[in-house]
Amino acid sequence: MEYDVIVVGGGHAGIEASLVSARMGKKTLLITMLVEQIGAASCNPAIGGLAKGHLVRELDAIGGEMGLCTDSAGIQFRVLNASKCAAVQGSRAQIDMDRYREYMREVCHNTANLEIYQDEVTSLLTSDENELEVCGVKTKLGEEFKSKKVILTTGTFMKGLIHIGSSTYDAGRAWELPSTTLSTQLKEFGLNVGRLKTGTPARIDAKSIDFSKMEEHGGDEKPTPFSFRTDKKTFNPKQHPCYITYTNLGTHGKISSNFHRAPMFTGQIEGRGPRYCPSIEDKVSRFSERDRHQLFLEPQTAMCTEYYINGLSTSLPIDVQKDMIHSIN
Numbered sequence: 298m299e300y301d302v303i304v305v306g307g308g309h310a311g312i313e314a315s316l317v318s319a320r321m322g323k324k325t326l327l328i329t330m331l332v333e334q335i336g337a338a339s340c341n342p343a344i345g346g347l348a349k350g351h352l353v354r355e356l357d358a359i360g361g362e363m364g365l366c367t368d369s370a371g372i373q374f375r376v377l378n379a380s381k382c383a384a385v386q387g388s389r390a391q392i393d394m395d396r397y398r399e400y401m402r403e404v405c406h407n408t409a410n411l412e413i414y415q416d417e418v419t420s421l422l423t424s425d426e427n428e429l430e431v432c433g434v435k436t437k438l439g440e441e442f443k444s445k446k447v448i449l450t451t452g453t454f455m456k457g458l459i460h461i462g463s464s465t466y467d468a469g470r471a472w473e474l475p476s477t478t479l480s481t482q483l484k485e486f487g488l489n490v491g492r493l494k495t496g497t498p499a500r501i502d503a504k505s506i507d508f509s510k511m512e513e514h515g516g517d518e519k520p521t522p523f524s525f526r527t528d529k530k531t532f533n534p535k536q537h538p539c540y541i542t543y544t545n546l547g548t549h550g551k552i553s554s555n556f557h558r559a560p561m562f563t564g565q566i567e568g569r570g571p572r573y574c575p576s577i578e579d580k581v582s583r584f585s586e587r588d589r590h591q592l593f594l595e596p597q598t599a600m601c602t603e604y605y606i607n608g609l610s611t612s613l614p615i616d617v618q619k620d621m622i623h624s625i626n
């Protein structure tokens with residue numbers, strides 16, 4: 298089968314790449330590992346934020362889907378730094394992760410010129426005349442697809458490795474298979490490859506949380522949609538609150554007495570961390586003078602009871618994670 302464009306990976310980037318290509322009339326194939334996970338949020342159930350909100354709106358201005366999807370799946374909308382000047386403001390929305398995925402999958406399935414195939418791309422095909430000219434892809438099931446252009450949007454999946462204390466396992470993100478061979482081939486082509494690390498907190502059940510001890514953090518009274526195509530006048534989504542709480546010196550003690558078990562510090566994690574989202578062990582170590590750190594409890598969906606603890610991203614072992622969560626009161 299021959300396509301104009303093949304996109305590898307149905308995450309946030311791959312969706313937009315596939316849609317823009319198909320909408321321009323190009324015969325496009327999106328190959329992704331799990332069709333159900335198209336548009337899955339790997340970490341916190343939110344879109345935008347400072348700087349990132351600008352990107353979503355820029356994407357929207359050129360016809361992207363992310364803003365529209367957020368307006369449809371959003372469960373809390375806020376303009377951050379609203380009291381400051383426009384240059385430092387940022388739009389942010391909590392999303393219902395399930396609804397977000399369903400919306401994106403539905404749009405991808407119903408876009409003309411776009412086909413979706415579920416498999417892992419294991420290698421790029423190159424033409425005989427010039428071995429660096431990519432002309433298609435080969436998949437784990439042995440299928441070959443030809444294309445003039447291949448776009449890789451593989452996110453955190455290439456040789457992905459998860460660390461929880463001293464336990465490690467191969468995964469693209471929690472419990473999903475990693476992409477194992479593509480990066481080896483890219484290296485063989487002479488491209489530079491490197492490792493980055495990111496982190497995530499434990500998710501907890503609302504039934505185990507005493508919300509009465511926390512500060513409620515709601516959305517804007519007059520929510521602003523992300524997309525320029527959403528009608529501002531009628532935009533009135535049901536908004537769900539987040540909740541604010543804090544770590545304390547007891548929490549910090551449990552963390553610092555286990556620094557020697559944190560792969561962030563023992564050298565077990567080789568990749569460099571991004572500047573966003575430092576781990577709690579990093580914050581406790583770097584700002585030892587602070588007696589508390591703010592945490593936001595964010596609902597992952599409108600219907601279920603799972604909460605994301607924004608601010609408690611960690612590489613510490615499970616027993617320490619449990620201890621530190623139980624120390625927050």
Ligand SMILES: Cc1cc2nc3c(=O)[nH]c(=O)nc-3n(C[C@H](O)[C@H](O)[C@H](O)COP(=O)(O)OP(=O)(O)OC[C@H]3O[C@@H](n4cnc5c(N)ncnc54)[C@H](O)[C@@H]3O)c2cc1C
Pocket residue numbers: 305306307308309310311328329330331334335337338339340341416417418419450451452453454455469470471475476477479495496497573574
């Ligand atoms: C634990 C964790 C925490 C994170 N925290 C943040 C954060 O706080 N802020 C932030 O901005 N970002 C964070 N990220 C990064 C997050 O992954 C990206 O922001 C975002 O998901 C990137 O979108 P993407 O489309 O590039 O990749 P992804 O959303 O990762 O999607 C990649 C897609 O490609 C598919 N795929 C990969 N390899 C292949 C292959 N060989 N063949 C077929 N399909 C393939 C996967 O199945 C997946 O569907 C975090 C990631 C993780 C795992």
